[in-house]
Amino acid sequence: MSLKSFGAKIFAKNIRKKIDKWASKPEATQKKVFQELIDKAKDTKFGKDHDFKNIKSYADFSKKVPVRDYEELRFYVDKMVAGEEDVLWPGKPLYYAKTSGTTSGAKYIPLTKDSMPSHINAARNAILCYIAETGNAKFVDGKMIFLQGSPEMEEKNGVKLGRLSGIVAHYVPSYLQKNRMPSWETNCIDDWETKVDAIVEETRNENMSVISGIPSWVQMYFEKLQQKTGKKVGELFPNFDLFIYGGVNYEPYRSKFENLIGRKVDSIELYPASEGFFAFQDKQTEKGMLLQLDSGMFYEFIKADEFFDENPKRLTVGEVEMGVNYVMLVSSNAGLWAYNIGDTVQFTSTNPYRVMVSGRIKHFISAFGEHVIAKEVEEAMQEATAATKARISEFTVAPQITPKNEELPYHEWFIEFEKEPEDLAKFSKTLDESLQKQNSYYFDLIEGKILQPLKISRVPENGFQQYMKSIGKLGGQNKLPRLANDRKIAEVLEKIIKA
Template identity: 55%
Template sequence: MGIRSVLSKPLAQYVVQRQQVWMHRPGETQQRWLQTLLDGARNTAFGRDHRFKDINSYPEFRQAVPIRDYEDLKPYIERILAGEPDVLWKGKPVYFAKTSGTTSGTKYIPITKESIPNHINSARDALLNYIHETGNAAFLDKKLIFLSGSPELVVKNGINIGRLSGISNHHVPAYLRTNQLPSYETNTIEDWETKLERIIDETLTQPMSLISGIPPWVQMYFDRIQARTGKKIKDVFPDFSLFVYGGVNFEPYRAKLYESIGKKVDSIETYPASEGFIAYQDTQTEQGLLMMLNSGIFFEFIPAEDYFSKNPRRLTIDQVELGKNYAVVIHNNAGLWGYSLGDTVKFVSNDPYRLLVTGRIKHFISAFGEHVIGEEVEKALKDAMERHPETEVVEFTVAPMVTPAEGLPYHEWFVEFATPPHDADAFVRDLDRRLTELNVYYKDLISGSILRPLKLTVLPRETFRNYMKAQGKLGGQNKVPRLSNDRVIGEGLLQTMQTA
């Protein structure tokens, strides 16, 4: 047993013991953070604009600070980019995480010296929880691969700007740098396909034990390795024992990934965002991800059905209910105030608070009032795949067809299969049946002959990859939306298929 694995166990015990204190005092912990945040930003431009010095309670805070998205916060961000200090948080951010928004173009998300531990320590603690629970630490003595964006940064007015995954790369602990792959030089390659080939060159002969990344891009890595070697991943990397992922629901990819690996490996799900590290899987035996209530963020939750109303309800952690969908709002020590992440979550436990990520608040189909959400389409697909176990999915998305050339409107599922179902018609029936069980409004529209059952459009292999490449979003942390209320992505996929 190596020195890393030996030393990790007492550290894991220490971290988990400290975690036990706050995870069972959620309301108290969050109120303490609210006060800390108010004190930290009292003398900033934002704090003066919103009279932080006069706020003495959560109701007063809620009255003073409205919910906002990036566009609402952008005037403050632009002042920071221009070099002004003490705008959203004291001093200047250490970094801006550069990310692409759906409607805002490029977004610059501040990361301060106070908020860096939220990103770095949370990722570390996810691994330490796993080590503490399972006793498995040997993976730390082998090679670890993180499929991520480029770590190269540019500097503007004293602030480093880059992708979150690249920024995080600069904070990998020194004791792990010697077994981290790929190399810095390879990580800086911008073209994903070129970078992927170089990653394979560097990792193919190494004792890889941990692989981390977004599932579809890890699958592409596996596919390229199998194409080179003709072997299962377990035979290429016999020490591979832990898969760490986040960003998308793992279920649609699980069967194909494990088929590529050739054996069962443990996995850890994480919920990181440029705005903050929200939750991670702290146990292999319970459902859900432990919410980071003691990590520099004060959370609010808006019931999903209220989100687009004029005065939506805003709830604290001790007011949420199990099994309901909520939009996540954060206030943090990077200077994001009333910031709507755009994600929806559902709590499955309140002692401690554990959640599932259920989708995006603006990613839904409601062309006819059905309001089908990401969680529902993912569950329907999972159920259909279980009924047709030969089926393996590479990627999928769903869009409405409101004005078909003939017949009733329908939902169109664009699916790229690694292995298609033997009976496509039965697969579609099972998929549609499960969706009607999950969404009563969709069921009513089908039974009332407003919509006809869904249509399955099977896309050739590589269609999603080619589409994402054409959009300049191949690899890294880029994800395909599960569903949308228009046909922009669907038509783009069809055009990609026709021009391939």
């Protein structure tokens, strides 16, 4: 055992104890965070506008501070970006994480001196929890790759801005710098396909032990490795035994990954976003990710099916239930207040509080009142691939409201198969029945002959990559919506299928 791995084990045990301490007192921990946030921001413009000096309780806060998304908070963000200080949080931000919004154009999410450590420490702690649980620390001696955005940054009125993953790249601890790949120069390549080719060349002969990134883009890296070398990833990297991912559910990709690697590897799920690093998988044996209650973020939750009501009830962690779909709100030491991040989550445990991401509040299918969410289509896909030994590269779902020949409407599943199912009819039937089991509204619509069972449209090899490239979102932190309530994506995929 190397000195580095020995030290990692000791460090891991200490961090695990600290995590267990706050996780065992969730409501007290959140109450402390809440009070610190209000006290520190009371003299900011936002704090004065919302009478923070007279907020003595969460009840006061929920009355004085309405739920907002980026567009509704933009009045304050624009002032910060223009160079004003003490707007949402004391002083100026350290950075802006620049993201692309669908309605807002470019979004500038503030990262502050107070919030930045939580982005760094959460990723570190996820790995340390894995070491504490499994005793496996040998990977710290190998090379680690993080498929991420460019670390190059711009500047706006004295504040640097860039992609979150690129900003975080500047904070890699010195003891990992020698292990970290790809090189700085390669990381700065903008064109994703060129970048992945360069990463393949840099890493193919290295001792890779940890690989991290969004599954769909890591898959592209694995495929290119295999094409270049003719070897399985696990054969090429015999010491590769930990995959770290976030952004999308790994389960639909798992069987294809294991085929590309040639064996199973452990995985750790992360829940990072520009707005905060919300959760990470702290146990290999438990479902869900540990909600970060002690990281300068105060959480609220609204039941997803009540979210668009006039005055939906806002809940704190002590009031949530397992298995319910919630929209998650966050107030943070980055200066976000009752901010709707757009994600929906479900609690898999309340002792401690663990969550799984179930979808996006704007990404669902409810063309007929069925309100199908991402979690449901992903679970249906897992059942169908397991039942028919199929492997998929990617998929998305859209409603077909006006089919030809007076057919009943249906859900259309666009699927790129890496391995076709043994029986496509069985695959389709399993998908549909699984969705009916999970969603009673969908079941009623099928039973009542309002909808016919789903239909599958095969997308050709690399078809989804073509789609992402066509909208300028190939690679990086960009993710394909798992489902939509319109046919904007479907219409582009139809052209790719016919080409």
